[in-house]
Amino acid sequence: MKKNKIIGLSLYAILALQVGVYAQSENQNSTNSLESVDVISSEEKEESYTIEAMSTSTKLNLSIRDTPQSVTVMTSSQLEDLGLTTYDKLLTHVTGVTVSRSDERLHSTARGFIIDYFKIDGIPVYEDYNDLALDLSLYERIEIVRGANGLTTGAGNPGISINLVRKRANSKELAGDVTFGFDSEGTKSITADVSDALNEDGSVRGRLIVKNEDGDSFMNGYKKETNIFSAVVDTDISDKTQLSTGFSYEKSNKSGVRWGGLPAFYADGSKTNFDRSFIVSKDWTALDTEITTVFADLKHNLDNNAVLNFSYSYSKKKQEESLFYFGGAVSNTTNPYYLWAADIEQDTNNIDLSINVPFDLGGLTHEIVVGASSNITDVKKYNGAFSVSSANFYNNNVSAPDRSNLPVYYNPYKIKQKAIYLSSKILLSEELKIISGARLSSYESTQKKGAIQPVKISQEITPYLGMVYDVSKETSFYSSYTSIFKPQTKLGEDGSTIKAISGNSLEVGVKSEFLDKNLITSVSLFRTKQNNLAEDTGRIVNGVSLYREVDGVTSEGIEFDVTGNVSDNLTLNFGIANFEAKSADDTKYNTKSARTTANLSTRYKMNEFTFGAGADYQSKIYTEDATHGTITQDAYVLFNAMASYKISDSLKAQVNIENLFDKTYYEGIGSNSMVYGSPRTFSATLKYSF
Numbered sequence: 001m002k003k004n005k006i007i008g009l010s011l012y013a014i015l016a017l018q019v020g021v022y023a024q025s026e027n028q029n030s031t032n033s034l035e036s037v038d039v040i041s042s043e044e045k046e047e048s049y050t051i052e053a054m055s056t057s058t059k060l061n062l063s064i065r066d067t068p069q070s071v072t073v074m075t076s077s078q079l080e081d082l083g084l085t086t087y088d089k090l091l092t093h094v095t096g097v098t099v100s101r102s103d104e105r106l107h108s109t110a111r112g113f114i115i116d117y118f119k120i121d122g123i124p125v126y127e128d129y130n131d132l133a134l135d136l137s138l139y140e141r142i143e144i145v146r147g148a149n150g151l152t153t154g155a156g157n158p159g160i161s162i163n164l165v166r167k168r169a170n171s172k173e174l175a176g177d178v179t180f181g182f183d184s185e186g187t188k189s190i191t192a193d194v195s196d197a198l199n200e201d202g203s204v205r206g207r208l209i210v211k212n213e214d215g216d217s218f219m220n221g222y223k224k225e226t227n228i229f230s231a232v233v234d235t236d237i238s239d240k241t242q243l244s245t246g247f248s249y250e251k252s253n254k255s256g257v258r259w260g261g262l263p264a265f266y267a268d269g270s271k272t273n274f275d276r277s278f279i280v281s282k283d284w285t286a287l288d289t290e291i292t293t294v295f296a297d298l299k300h301n302l303d304n305n306a307v308l309n310f311s312y313s314y315s316k317k318k319q320e321e322s323l324f325y326f327g328g329a330v331s332n333t334t335n336p337y338y339l340w341a342a343d344i345e346q347d348t349n350n351i352d353l354s355i356n357v358p359f360d361l362g363g364l365t366h367e368i369v370v371g372a373s374s375n376i377t378d379v380k381k382y383n384g385a386f387s388v389s390s391a392n393f394y395n396n397n398v399s400a401p402d403r404s405n406l407p408v409y410y411n412p413y414k415i416k417q418k419a420i421y422l423s424s425k426i427l428l429s430e431e432l433k434i435i436s437g438a439r440l441s442s443y444e445s446t447q448k449k450g451a452i453q454p455v456k457i458s459q460e461i462t463p464y465l466g467m468v469y470d471v472s473k474e475t476s477f478y479s480s481y482t483s484i485f486k487p488q489t490k491l492g493e494d495g496s497t498i499k500a501i502s503g504n505s506l507e508v509g510v511k512s513e514f515l516d517k518n519l520i521t522s523v524s525l526f527r528t529k530q531n532n533l534a535e536d537t538g539r540i541v542n543g544v545s546l547y548r549e550v551d552g553v554t555s556e557g558i559e560f561d562v563t564g565n566v567s568d569n570l571t572l573n574f575g576i577a578n579f580e581a582k583s584a585d586d587t588k589y590n591t592k593s594a595r596t597t598a599n600l601s602t603r604y605k606m607n608e609f610t611f612g613a614g615a616d617y618q619s620k621i622y623t624e625d626a627t628h629g630t631i632t633q634d635a636y637v638l639f640n641a642m643a644s645y646k647i648s649d650s651l652k653a654q655v656n657i658e659n660l661f662d663k664t665y666y667e668g669i670g671s672n673s674m675v676y677g678s679p680r681t682f683s684a685t686l687k688y689s690f
Contacts, residue, residue: 095575
């Protein structure tokens with residue numbers, strides 16, 4: 001797929017649709033009466049793999065079919081069927097995503113670009129390498145938008161947007177479930193999720209979620225304990241006003257952890273072949289994370305069906321690290337080793353205010369959203385100590401680093417992002433919808449007495465333009481142009497900070513709804529590009545390297561999805577993505593990102609029994625070691641299976657098997673970053689609902 005072909009296809013489609021619209025307008029009765037408007041709910045259908053609408057892409061409440069980008073949703077039913085409880089495991093089942101690890105941290109990619117943010121209830125959360133140990137117990141579903149998503153995000157890469165939607169207190173009567181779980185690696189868990197009305201008429205409702213999980217791993221010496229507490233209160237202040245407030249506390253303690261992976265080579269140049277259970281670690285290593293969050297969402301219905309939305313969230317993250325790592329090719333004598341200890345504290349404040357205004361014009365109903373947002377990430381403490389020494393790789397007695405008085409590693413720094421945005425859905429006819437918008441952003445990073453280069457960006461414009469045309473009752477054609485930006489800290493030849501990287505995605509596709517909208521299919525062609533990447537000029541002024549802005553990476557490909565209920569008993573989710581990404585000099589870009597990925601999951605219900613099976617495919621990835629040559633992970637398929645039995649109306653037992661045929665593979669590759677994926681794992685849950 002070449003650039004001129006995809007642009008030509010888009011232009012041809014637009015011209016063809018313009019002709020069609022003109023012909024239709026000539027035949028349309030000018031006194032056409034206003035059609036009735038269906039209210040679209042974002043709630044998922046019971047035991048379904050689809051939802052009726054989502055707003056992750058544009059803030060507009062659009063059906064999947066009317067969203068002019070490649071999108072998918074992981075519903076609570078699918079998460080439960082697959083036994084998915086953590087963010088990293090979720091990513092392995094998302095079409096187009098390559099999961100890559102260097103240790104505890106994720107370097108996952110989509111369309112060749114690093115995933116450098118995710119969202120919670122539509123608000124971006126920026127974390128380096130997505131290294132949060134996110135548990136999914138607090139979330140109802142996961143909404144996924146592929147390509148650039150700067151309209152609702154601000155800064156980031158143009159790969160994918162992943163929105164985690166919180167559970168809310170919706171029940172006016174006592175309801176909930178208690179789930180007991182264990183797996184073949186020795187992990188045990190108990191989760192309670194309870195909702196009830198807090199007053200007589202149910203206008204105030206509460207939801208409480210509590211979880212404890214602890215256990216071992218297939219990795220020798222690795223242990224993890226997770227504790228979660230969450231309380232949500234939803235209040236109908238009046239017929240027109242609803243308020244949702246919540247608090248959550250998440251604590252994850254890990255010991256025997258990795259910092260980097262296994263070495264790829266021995267000193268003689270041969271490739272290493274360690275047992276999957278072996279990791280470079282010590283029993284004193286630790287990675288402890290504590291996150292406290294409060295949030296509030298207010299919705300007020302104005303006249304003419306307009307809705308005012310206000311969201312606020314505050315989170316405090318504390319992290320303590322004691323880490324150990326061997327470097328270099330494995331020698332029988334000595335290897336360099338590295339110690340790291342750190343205490344980190346970070347506050348994040350998010351505010352979003354918007355108004356959704358539907359209006360009637362020309363006998364059709366349109367919608368516009370106007371809003372403003374603010375995101376402040378405040379790193380209040382970053383104390384750390386790093387040291388290098390040497391010891392025997394196989395026989396050493398390295399002691400833990402001293403944590404008693406850690407020096408300042410980074411001085412406190414702050415990142416502020418502010419924006420105003422506008423998006424709209426305009427119907428040129430009942431068949432043709434124009435989805436458009438723009439975001440005006442400012443970005444500023446500052447540090448007191450630090451070496452981090454300050455960055456200030458004002459009036460960064462992020463456009464969004466999409467078109468959806470219903471070619472039949474079941475099928476729509478769409479085309480879209482979306483963009484995003486990512487600030488850089490390098491200095492240009494004039495001594496000022498160089499421009500932000502600009503990322504944009506051009507996409508065309510076809511979406512269809514079958515079987516009373518219970519089965520959704522989509523196929524898309526895309527071209528994603530980054531520009532203004534920093535290139536070293538070789539010039540150094542006052543000890544500082546200077547850079548220039550150059551053309552960047554171009555990624556082109558195709559994605560196909562089919563999701564939903566094939567029948568009352570059979571549910572299907574299948575997706576496949578293929579792309580090629582090259583730098584401006586026509587060399588392959590990010591070869592650790594698999595060019596082809598595919599995901600399949602099915603579920604079949606037969607009376608009280610439910611059976612499921614699936615597979616996840618990843619094509620070959622590789623990287624280069626400067627001394628020893630190419631490191632490769634060949635293509636592989638991981639199979640999984642599940643079975644559940646409804647013992648009674650209140651009790652259900654379920655068994656899941658991951659990596660059914662016990663495939664040995666690397667989840668991350670690199671000179672000192674070889675990370676084995678999990679072997680075959682059995683897990684079982686017993687869920688009591690009331």
